[in-house]
Amino acid sequence: MLSLLGGIFLGWSLGSNDASNVIGPAVSSRMLRFRTAAIIASISVVAGALLQGSSGMETLSGLTNMTLHQATISSVAAAVTITIMTVIRLPVSTSQAVVGAILGIGMVNNQVNFAGLQKVVISWLGTPVVGAIIAIIVYRVLAVLKNFLNLNLLQADFMLRIGLVAAGAYGAYALGANNVANVTGVFVGAGFLSVPWAVLIGSLSISIGIMTFGRRVMDTVGSRLVKLDPFSALVVLLAEAVTVHFYTFVGVPVSTSQAVIGAVLGVGILKGMNTVSRRTLAGILSGWFFTPVVAALISLGLVYFIRVL
Numbered sequence: 001m002l003s004l005l006g007g008i009f010l011g012w013s014l015g016s017n018d019a020s021n022v023i024g025p026a027v028s029s030r031m032l033r034f035r036t037a038a039i040i041a042s043i044s045v046v047a048g049a050l051l052q053g054s055s056g057m058e059t060l061s062g063l064t065n066m067t068l069h070q071a072t073i074s075s076v077a078a079a080v081t082i083t084i085m086t087v088i089r090l091p092v093s094t095s096q097a098v099v100g101a102i103l104g105i106g107m108v109n110n111q112v113n114f115a116g117l118q119k120v121v122i123s124w125l126g127t128p129v130v131g132a133i134i135a136i137i138v139y140r141v142l143a144v145l146k147n148f149l150n151l152n153l154l155q156a157d158f159m160l161r162i163g164l165v166a167a168g169a170y171g172a173y174a175l176g177a178n179n180v181a182n183v184t185g186v187f188v189g190a191g192f193l194s195v196p197w198a199v200l201i202g203s204l205s206i207s208i209g210i211m212t213f214g215r216r217v218m219d220t221v222g223s224r225l226v227k228l229d230p231f232s233a234l235v236v237l238l239a240e241a242v243t244v245h246f247y248t249f250v251g252v253p254v255s256t257s258q259a260v261i262g263a264v265l266g267v268g269i270l271k272g273m274n275t276v277s278r279r280t281l282a283g284i285l286s287g288w289f290f291t292p293v294v295a296a297l298i299s300l301g302l303v304y305f306i307r308v309l
Contacts, residue, residue, distance in 0.1 A: 004201065010182070012094040013086065014094045014211035017085065017092065018210075019215070021175070022041050022256065023040075023173035026237065032217050039211075041210050041214075044173045048176030054249055055178075063116050065124065074105050074186055077101040077104065078235070081291060092257055093257050093258055094181055094256075098253075103214075104303070108300065119252060127254045127258040135265075160234060164230070181204040236263040
């Protein structure tokens with residue numbers, strides 16, 4: 001069971017980093033307190049993983065053949081990478097970290113499923129674009145609905161709070177359904193865990209990460225990239241959730257970070273690109289580029305370090 005600690009560590013780091021994506025806009029816009037949002041997100045993550053979390057297991061476990069020992073190394077490498085990015089406050093792609101770590105093992109084994117890798121990379125490239133497009137559509141639709149209802153200030157505030165709770169819960173559900181494969185998929189591929197156990201253990205470790213260390217990255221997403229008012233926060237959450245849930249049906253674990261950043265940029269396009277912090281955006285994009293590289297290097301380094309011992 002000690003081998004599974006690498007997966008639990010990865011789940012914790014995923015939750016601590018990706019909590020910003022599902023509840024960060026709501027908390028940063030001061031419509032929800034962190035603790036309330038974190039509880040809602042944690043419950044929804046587990047529900048999403050249990051109901052739909054098996055769909056991405058096959059994609060990740062099929063990228064390369066690995067032993068239990070190698071599965072543990074890849075999990076630790078991905079978790080260390082994500083933790084480093086969380087400490088420096090960058091919302092990065094857990095999917096990229098996991099795939100980078102798996103590819104590091106694949107280089108050692110000289111065996112990589114390039115067809116499966118191509119499917120994953122195409123999905124990575126499409127995620128922020130889809131997120132931005134959906135955000136623009138959702139913004140327009142909700143703006144028309146808002147004008148049609150003609151609510152007073154109190155009514156509008158109440159409806160926004162309800163909407164943010166619902167959108168945050170949906171986003172967390174999509175996170176669990178799509179990203180639990182990142183946490184324990186390699187252990188399914190190594191034959192160590194069955195899919196039901198992998199889903200349960202992975203989702204619980206993600207929820208712990210949300211509750212214990214999830215607040216650190218929220219400022220980057222919720223306020224530094226684009227200043228989000230409550231209405232825009234609702235748009236971003238809905239767009240991110242729909243995007244990630246779509247890829248769940250495709251069977252590819254994608255980055256909630258890329259989906260939410262795409263959604264935030266979609267809002268920024270409507271409000272004017274001068275509202276987007278280019279410096280923060282450049283930092284986030286560099287994090288996306290370096291994440292799989294760093295994870296692959298850490299994975300390779302751990303393999304050769306253990307061989308020397």
